[in-house]
Amino acid sequence: MARITASVYTSHVPAIGAALDQGKSGEPYWQPVFAGYDFAKQWINDDKPDVVFLVYNDHATAFSLDLIPTFALGTGAEFKPADEGWGPRPVPTVVGHPELAAHIAQSVIQDDFDLTLVNKMDVDHGLTVPLSLMFGQPEAWPCRVIPFAVNVVQYPAPSGRRCFKIGQAIRKAVESFDADLKVQIWSTGGMSHQLQGARAGLINCEWDNRFLDRLIEDPAGLAQMPHIDYVREAGSEGIELVMWLIARGAMADVAGGPSPIVRQRFYHVPASNTAVGHLILENQA
Amino acid sequence: MARITASVYTSHVPAIGAALDQGKSGEPYWQPVFAGYDFAKQWINDDKPDVVFLVYNDHATAFSLDLIPTFALGTGAEFKPADEGWGPRPVPTVVGHPELAAHIAQSVIQDDFDLTLVNKMDVDHGLTVPLSLMFGQPEAWPCRVIPFAVNVVQYPAPSGRRCFKIGQAIRKAVESFDADLKVQIWSTGGMSHQLQGARAGLINCEWDNRFLDRLIEDPAGLAQMPHIDYVREAGSEGIELVMWLIARGAMADVAGGPSPIVRQRFYHVPASNTAVGHLILENQA
Amino acid sequence: MALEKPYKDVPGTIIFDAEQSRKGYWLNQFCMSLMQAENRARFKADERAYLDEWAMTEEQKQAVLARDLNWCMRTGGNIYFLAKIGATDGMSFQQMAGSMTGMSEEEYRDMMLKGGRSPEGNRYLGEDGDAQPHRQPQGKTGSKGQQ
Amino acid sequence: MALEKPYKDVPGTIIFDAEQSRKGYWLNQFCMSLMQAENRARFKADERAYLDEWAMTEEQKQAVLARDLNWCMRTGGNIYFLAKIGATDGMSFQQMAGSMTGMSEEEYRDMMLKGGRSPEGNRYLGEDGDAQPHRQPQGKTGSKGQQ
Ligand SMILES: [Fe+3]
């Protein structure tokens, strides 16, 4: 049977992708950011997943105002890096896992989540920057990736409660798939940042770290936090953090298993406008 | 405040639209079908709604396999009749109600339904045939229409339970809108029909009528019926009937109010491949 | 996959689930292309050449060329998509549905006028209704073949 | 509408809800069009003419021509859409964000290097943080204006 071995959480700041693509990752500004992922690169290389279920948000790239899905699951065979206006990132095409994705779709929809299934979609920095941070600059991504795009652009995003619950449904779906696959679930976005108005540049280091604490120790409680708290405390784009509850909801302890092991925790300010946060939680074997 | 005054249920057989558009509604084959809607035309003319919230399914028209939303709410200003391959139906453009639709979107998403919002979409016979049956052939539709497209093309459709629940959430949303609007909710599709394979042409008159009985008297119980029962008993495309639980869920009695008045009940076989069913339930004022 | 598929035992019926959808992806997307008049004209002018523009299997192309909707469905087609082929050919939905039973247009239309096909014997594979595999094709074509 | 909007009292912040989205529909769809190189070229060649192809309000067009992102946002723009204008102009996200504060590029970059803007005094309208309306614009531009 397929199983979820670990969850990974990380910011997906576009400037990080640009720095890497332009060979600036060794510069003093960027060096501490990339250093925070040295452990992750080693860790994932030591025990490669077969599939990454990658939770992110589209930033007005694949989805304009014509159509705004709350939860969009990528069931297609492949997904190309998008041209967000600066040209597509020079990274490999993302290869999906249509069989597992379709299985998850069927299971999760029957559990009363109202998914939108997507077979044709370009993926933006929200999805590709985390892959770069974890895998560096390979010729091809070393595993399959199932994109899962969450609307956090037009208010209201799904609630924390809903995100936490769909994580649980995804876990149940993965674990009922008849193939011996190691699946990781990643949630991306955040941490505190605001990209607009007179409050642009807001960083709330204390709140971010408390969020990481609670995500580890009290995810069910954290899932009750209303959107307005994210916005007020972590900036208008800090709302992306609500997506972290999806990966957390998919961990074994939420379904009555043992607590996850915290393999890595990292926090750094700034990357462009944003605080960078990163966490690796591993299910006990 | 806005309020839901009534729910209307009807098949949306494309051949009905074609018969009307080609001036064949008086022919012996079609006359009994249209006669079944004489009451409805009078009834709706006597007390016109301001807005119809119209539940239907897209038939591989606006949505290909590129993207399949479970629940798509039309928040746009207008929606054009689609060219389904025979040219667009000669019917008026559908004028939306963006303010009410956006209000419903916000409310229903915060109630943990994972909507897809759509601003640009052509509407097919699933939406336009019911308008023709209820309003005839006017120059312009006499009210605003909010399209609500449900996936019943690629399995799995949302469960009956989920449809019944979203109906309740829609009711709650409508009734919290600050404008004095009369809103009707229509659910369309069905009744028994199968358009494929050696079993094409299946009609289950007894089952259909039992469905109508239970929709009136025991919708909560009916909502528990699994998809396979629809398919086995009412044909593979009979699954469209699951949508009827949405309008039913939006009626006052489900929220603890008085039982609805049955204003009209009609059943006829055949229209092309399909059994035609039609029901009007009115909330007590 | 360990998910239940309780719809595999309904005679004469293919449920368009994710598995069928994957199988039929390009076939169905080809059908969608026929919603544009220009594509319909190009398809009609040279069916084979138009089909060769799509990443369909050879079997899917043959099924389309043969206008065998049952065959199309086995290879992943969905009836709402396949209907665009019928529309291109100027067929009604009733003609398309009837074509899958083996009945003539008139036979199928008569069956519908008499109340449609009965569900009796047609709920589960292995019963003896007229939609069961051992009773295909239906109509005069079928009875001729069996004599 | 009777729905709660608890996000109206956050200083210097416009939440892109359905109301803003409706207001900014064509402005944002214009921005999306700039994801294609051909459109970027046409826009650059004659900004006014290109804007006139869209059903935007005159105010929205003026806001775009002025590259005033705060003004764009008030008329319904969303930052992820507006970023396509910045990309067309060759600006980074940091330059765009900074431009909305009144700070120079250097001032904004320095603020971020020092740990970013503090949330203190910036959670509710009426407090005294640096994002409050009475303290705009920020940076040297602002202090110059106030002297
Ligand atoms: Fe982001």
Ligand SMILES: [Fe+3]
């Ligand atoms: Fe239908």
